[in-house]
Amino acid sequence: MKEPNSPDSPLADLCRQRGLKLTGQRRTIAFVLSDSDDHPDVEELYRRAVEVDPRISIATVYRTVRLFEENGILQRRDFGGGRARYEVADGDHGDHYHLIDADTGKVIEFENTELDSLLEGIVRQMGYDLVTTRLSVVGRRKAKPRSRG
Amino acid sequence: MKEPNSPDSPLADLCRQRGLKLTGQRRTIAFVLSDSDDHPDVEELYRRAVEVDPRISIATVYRTVRLFEENGILQRRDFGGGRARYEVADGDHGDHYHLIDADTGKVIEFENTELDSLLEGIVRQMGYDLVTTRLSVVGRRKAKPRSRG
DNA sequence: GTGATAATGAGAAAGATTATCATTTGCAAT
């Protein structure tokens, strides 16, 4: 009897690599996260997870994102909406920062090595090793200069 | 009959300038804030305020910091402890950033004009006007290199 | 001083997250 054994998501594999017990719920949440390229909060993750497997509870989503964060699989973000938001750590794109559109709330990612090293240097000069950078900028779209005529 | 009229704190004066009704509680909270040079949360502000005037409630402290923030008198900070922290806006020292000691939680302020303009430029290049920068770095004190001998 | 209006105090309510505990499940050893 063959076991098709549908391939696990990249995050589920990571889960196993870290020696975490791979339950059905964790597999589902890992899949949902691998499938996301935005910054969902727990409620949104729960909605997406339930569509894959309805036998999942929001408590487990809370527990799982915490577990994944503690194991370096997820990164928690705070964009000021009162709820934590999550994204996969070190996916394809490395460390990055976030620009939040003041009017729409849209999150735009950006990288900047000059910023990386400037922060690194500032902190070192103060006698510290940089552990974490929490940075997000809020911006308002510039009015496009209207061509006359 | 003379009215000694003990001089108000700088923040209480600001309060009046903005046309806000100057109640005893607001005067007390304004004084406590003017008197602080750290980043207290609401509970801590309440503790300090009660020592000045016991007839104050924590609800009023919450209301007042919100009011002051909406009027540009206070700045709200998020250092990740789950509660908002506050400091006077534009006191003597202008805009600044915060380094949090990973081990002690101590908050160290710093300014850096290169960082200011780099962020400004990055955001502009993305087609936005910078509205707010939320930045705090977490660092760990470097082990002092021990001189041999 | 009076009165309209806004602020306050006490506690309820809201919203996000964590804890509890009985039940279920993964998984390692047999």
Add this chain to the structure above:
DNA sequence: ATTGCAAATGATAATCTTTCTCATTATCAC
């Protein structure tokens, strides 16, 4: 494959921070 046990889950209560409600009180322009 079965068994056994530690760990995970679901449902819900508890916690924590902040906001809201509403009856009472205080501010301030007149």
